[in-house]
Amino acid sequence: MNNPKPKYYLTTPIYYANSRPHVGSAYTTIVCDVIARYKRMCGFDVAYLTGTDEHGVNIERAAEKLGISPADLVDRNQQIFRDLWKLLGISYTDFVRTTEPRHAVAVQNLVRRTQRVSPDAIFKRKYEGRYCIYDNLYVSDTPEPADCQICGRPAELISEENYFFRLSAYQEKLLQLYKDQPDFVQPDFRLNEVKSFVESGLKDLSISRKTIKWGIPWPGDPEHVFYVWYDALTSYMSGIGFVDGEKKDSDRFKRFWPADVHMIGKEIIRFHAVYWPAFLMAAFPDKKSSDYMPGRIQAHGWLLFEQEKMSKSKGNVAYAEPIVKALGNDALRYYLLREVVFGQDGNFSKDALITRYNADLANGLGNLASRVLAMVQQNLDGVVPVLDSVPDPGLMGFGDEVSTSPVLVRAKYEKFDFAGALSDIWNLVARVDLFLAERRPWVQPNNENEKKSRGVILYNALQALYLITPMAHPVIPDATQKIWEQLGQPGKLADVRIDQLQWGGLKPGTRIGKPEGVFPRADKKETLERIEAMENEIRNTGSTQPAAPSADSAPTAPIIAAIGAVAAPVTPAKIGIEDFAKVELRAGIVKSAERIQGADKLLKLLVDIGDEVRQVLAGIALSYAPEDLVGRKVVIVTNLAPRKMRGLESNGMLLAASVGPDGKPVLCTFAEDVPAGAKVK
Numbered sequence: 001m002n003n004p005k006p007k008y009y010l011t012t013p014i015y016y017a018n019s020r021p022h023v024g025s026a027y028t029t030i031v032c033d034v035i036a037r038y039k040r041m042c043g044f045d046v047a048y049l050t051g052t053d054e055h056g057v058n059i060e061r062a063a064e065k066l067g068i069s070p071a072d073l074v075d076r077n078q079q080i081f082r083d084l085w086k087l088l089g090i091s092y093t094d095f096v097r098t099t100e101p102r103h104a105v106a107v108q109n110l111v112r113r114t115q116r117v118s119p120d121a122i123f124k125r126k127y128e129g130r131y132c133i134y135d136n137l138y139v140s141d142t143p144e145p146a147d148c149q150i151c152g153r154p155a156e157l158i159s160e161e162n163y164f165f166r167l168s169a170y171q172e173k174l175l176q177l178y179k180d181q182p183d184f185v186q187p188d189f190r191l192n193e194v195k196s197f198v199e200s201g202l203k204d205l206s207i208s209r210k211t212i213k214w215g216i217p218w219p220g221d222p223e224h225v226f227y228v229w230y231d232a233l234t235s236y237m238s239g240i241g242f243v244d245g246e247k248k249d250s251d252r253f254k255r256f257w258p259a260d261v262h263m264i265g266k267e268i269i270r271f272h273a274v275y276w277p278a279f280l281m282a283a284f285p286d287k288k289s290s291d292y293m294p295g296r297i298q299a300h301g302w303l304l305f306e307q308e309k310m311s312k313s314k315g316n317v318a319y320a321e322p323i324v325k326a327l328g329n330d331a332l333r334y335y336l337l338r339e340v341v342f343g344q345d346g347n348f349s350k351d352a353l354i355t356r357y358n359a360d361l362a363n364g365l366g367n368l369a370s371r372v373l374a375m376v377q378q379n380l381d382g383v384v385p386v387l388d389s390v391p392d393p394g395l396m397g398f399g400d401e402v403s404t405s406p407v408l409v410r411a412k413y414e415k416f417d418f419a420g421a422l423s424d425i426w427n428l429v430a431r432v433d434l435f436l437a438e439r440r441p442w443v444q445p446n447n448e449n450e451k452k453s454r455g456v457i458l459y460n461a462l463q464a465l466y467l468i469t470p471m472a473h474p475v476i477p478d479a480t481q482k483i484w485e486q487l488g489q490p491g492k493l494a495d496v497r498i499d500q501l502q503w504g505g506l507k508p509g510t511r512i513g514k515p516e517g518v519f520p521r522a523d524k525k526e527t528l529e530r531i532e533a534m535e536n537e538i539r540n541t542g543s544t545q546p547a548a549p550s551a552d553s554a555p556t557a558p559i560i561a562a563i564g565a566v567a568a569p570v571t572p573a574k575i576g577i578e579d580f581a582k583v584e585l586r587a588g589i590v591k592s593a594e595r596i597q598g599a600d601k602l603l604k605l606l607v608d609i610g611d612e613v614r615q616v617l618a619g620i621a622l623s624y625a626p627e628d629l630v631g632r633k634v635v636i637v638t639n640l641a642p643r644k645m646r647g648l649e650s651n652g653m654l655l656a657a658s659v660g661p662d663g664k665p666v667l668c669t670f671a672e673d674v675p676a677g678a679k680v681k
């Protein structure tokens with residue numbers, strides 16, 4: 001049967017399954033969940049796809065490091081992603097793994113189709129160039145050394161015969177697409193960046209690899225596997241039932257394709273706004289653009305941790321699970337959407353998260369709901385009053401003011417201005433608080449008129465709550481569902497039409513439920529400690545990657561992990577001497593040491609390493625007093641890329657053993673005399 005609802009299809013990037021998700025990956029997924037929930041509440045039939053990107057050299061190498069097979073690694077990690085999405089209440093409808101057979105078939109069929117309908121689009125030639133294995137990016141088409149534009153690390157040399165996609169032939173067509181679909185890339189300033197990139201000339205793109213085994217075999221030439229981005233992008237189709245672009249495609253694919261929005265972080269815009277539309281143009285030259293071209297590529301900014309992008313490869317990540325376990329799912333969702341201006345970079349701080357939680361959720365909405373509901377229970381027998389006279393003009397003004405709000409809030413959701421929508425909703429919470437403070441319904445009435453007036457005041461406050469609750473639902477689904485039930489409303493709040501909300505929708509005579517607090521206040525210190533303890537547990541045991549350093553436990557933490565204080569899930573694979581030789585170790589002498597304000601565990605050291613004095617930040621402040629370190633001989637890793645913490649650069653790492661159950665760092669030193677700068681091998 002045909003579904004009369006309009007369709008809406010949105011996707012997250014499919015995340016690399018080389019490690020567990022962090023707050024950055026959770027951010028995109030939560031944003032998409034808010035959109036999906038909002039659209040459903042506007043009457044759309046929503047398909048929401050997420051998944052895991054499970055091929056490529058970074059997966060191969062991550063597995064090798066752990067001494068397990070790539071298949072085992074991705075199996076484990078994709079489950080961690082799914083578990084987290086469950087914990088976060090993500091209402092995705094489809095999940096795709098690129099190692100699924102249905103996906104491999106789709107990728108092979110898409111390329112076969114392309115070769116058939118656009119015979120010039122794909123050709124074979126020798127490739128020599130530099131490739132970044134972390135970002136899966138062809139960095140330069142010449143063999144000279146080059147650094148990756150995304151992560152800045154040196155790219156690897158590759159030289160092999162590859163299949164190429166003739167991207168150069170799509171330059172004009174892409175520019176035409178940006179003209180015909182002016183919203184194709186959002187925000188606008190990103191579209192300008194994309195246009196300049198395309199205008200500057202497009203090079204043909206290698207789309208197969210011979211040196212990698214962990215990938216989808218090229219049809220008819222199994223020595224080659226697909227370039228991970230051709231593979232990964234196709235998941236947006238395979239994930240909802242694309243098979244061949246012909247008769248075998250599922251009804252679901254036919255209903256939902258093309259996507260309305262591909263939501264991504266800004267660093268992968270080129271793949272989505274240039275390569276992906278070009279791949280699609282080549283695969284469907286016989287179709288109208290509106291039948292296959294995504295509606296929009298929406299790029300958001302990064303969550304920053306200590307001013308740097310939070311990323312798995314840098315190890316400066318925060319995890320979502322401990323926050324959800326300590327404060328609930330709504331707390332993280334609310335904080336991320338309220339604090340980060342969508343589209344821009346935003347800082348992530350647990351401290352700010354707890355402050356927001358207490359101010360806006362516990363003291364704000366939660367407190368308002370429980371106060372109003374308790375007063376209705378106590379004074380009105382738990383029933384929404386029937387008004388038998390026209391309320392006084394002051395009260396009608398309040399209703400008018402509140403009832404215009406849903407239209408404004410919806411306009412902001414439509415523009416993906418989540419911080420704006422939430423700010424409007426919370427202004428309304430403050431407005432109701434003020435209204436109650438002015439009208440004081442808790443004062444015992446002296447006569448019948450005053451009693452009626454109290455009923456009218458509470459009636460107004462209840463109607464306001466009745467509007468606020470669904471408006472906040474896409475962002476904080478758990479608490480709003482509870483408040484909804486406490487307002488005596490049956491069924492799921494998710495089924496309420498947000499575009500049909502009306503002042504007065506809470507019917508007089510409705511019996512309200514038992515008021516129960518939805519956001520208990522959190523003690524900041526204690527909550528932070530709980531979160532950090534859980535984070536440490538994840539770093540030490542729960543992760544399939546080596547322990548990641550926390551904000552102020554680095555830089556000794558990775559070494560502590562390597563020494564074996566943590567219970568690694570698997571024994572690390574053996575390395576050759578050539579791998580060890582990559583690490584430059586030298587003897588150093590500490591010249592000065594001082595504490596860093598606001599970082600309990602970090603010390604700032606100046607270390608003489610012979611030919612220079614290096615600034616090094618070390619997570620040893622709980623074990624060493626700064627004055628005890630001056631003059632001390634230490635071992636330092638001198639060729640580690642510099643890293644910023646608390647706004648200061650650390651240019652090296654001290655070696656330390658990790659002792660006891662708490663992993664107390666004990667610095668490595670020398671029993672005999674050594675000059676500063678002596679090599680340690």
Ligand code: ME8
Pocket residue numbers: 012013014015016017023024025027028053232233234263264265266267268301302303304309310311
């Ligand atoms: O790029 N702040 O996967 P990925 C905000 N597999 N968002 C962040 C973030 C941060 N600090 N860190 C990650 C890939 N993200 C490819 C995608 S799609 C066909 C293939 C989010 O695991 C953001 O959405 O590196 C970013 O684009 C994505 O995770 C990258 O995830």
